[in-house]
Amino acid sequence: MHVITIASGKGGSSKTTLTASLAVLAATEARVGLIDLNRDQATLTAWAEQRGDDNLQLVEGIKSLLTDIRLLKRSGEIDWLFIDTPPTRVETIEGALVAADLVIMPSRASALDIAALVPVVQLCKSRKKKFVIVLAAVNPARRDLNDAATEELESLGELIGRTTDKTAQVEAMSMGKVGFELDKSLRAELVRIWNTIKQKVGAT
Numbered sequence: 605m606h607v608i609t610i611a612s613g614k615g616g617s618s619k620t621t622l623t624a625s626l627a628v629l630a631a632t633e634a635r636v637g638l639i640d641l642n643r644d645q646a647t648l649t650a651w652a653e654q655r656g657d658d659n660l661q662l663v664e665g666i667k668s669l670l671t672d673i674r675l676l677k678r679s680g681e682i683d684w685l686f687i688d689t690p691p692t693r694v695e696t697i698e699g700a701l702v703a704a705d706l707v708i709m710p711s712r713a714s715a716l717d718i719a720a721l722v723p724v725v726q727l728c729k730s731r732k733k734k735f736v737i738v739l740a741a742v743n744p745a746r747r748d749l750n751d752a753a754t755e756e757l758e759s760l761g762e763l764i765g766r767t768t769d770k771t772a773q774v775e776a777m778s779m780g781k782v783g784f785e786l787d788k789s790l791r792a793e794l795v796r797i798w799n800t801i802k803q804k805v806g807a808t
């Protein structure tokens with residue numbers, strides 16, 4: 605079982621949207637578990653319940669994250685476990701980082717979003733956790749901003765891809781779907797990110 609934590613230290617950075625998209629791709633090939641640690645909003649939980657996909661199993665009632673993950677691993681029932689995190693609860697984020705084989709950090713292009721990533725990058729480094737960065741919800745028209753963000757993010761870690769700002773991403777989530785199921789043009793960018801993740805955890 606590979607454990608992937610999605611974290612950014614910033615609200616609205618596209619953590620849940622990215623988690624759902626990656627989980628849908630993973631579920632076409634394997635059995636996927638989802639842990640929603642953003643209990644205040646429980647957006648991923650609501651999405652997964654609405655989707656009702658047998659290959660996407662919500663793992664609920666977590667008491668001790670590390671122990672529960674060890675038990676899940678031992679059960680052999682899940683191949684990929686995705687952990688969605690809250691924006692600001694540092695202890696929760698740190699626990700989810702520690703549990704991960706790989707941390708995915710989505711960031712929007714603004715300087716404030718990128719600044720919020722820095723403490724999470726530092727946590728990963730101090731915990732010796734592998735992490736990668738995704739530039740999320742990119743508006744292609746804002747080239748200067750995107751170029752500056754790319755340079756900044758590349759100075760923090762490995763930038764493995766971008767997702768595009770499209771209404772389909774928003775609409776899909778409220779229907780238990782993901783963006784690329786409504787707008788096929790969004791699929792390639794997600795597949796690229798997913799393939800890199802598999803490579804990073806040695807799953808290819």
Ligand SMILES: Nc1ncnc2c1ncn2[C@@H]1O[C@H](COP(=O)(O)OP(=O)(O)OP(=O)(O)O)[C@@H](O)[C@H]1O
Nearest residue numbers: 615616617618619620621691741768769770773774
């Ligand atoms: N690629 C995208 N294109 C357009 N809208 C997006 C995209 N990704 C996310 N959004 C929208 O941005 C908002 C925040 O996204 P999301 O809930 O995934 O972020 P989050 O990081 O999980 O937020 P939180 O920290 O509050 O949990 C949502 O309204 C979502 O629909």
Ligand SMILES: [Mg+2]
Nearest residue numbers: 619620642647
């Ligand atoms: Mg969220």
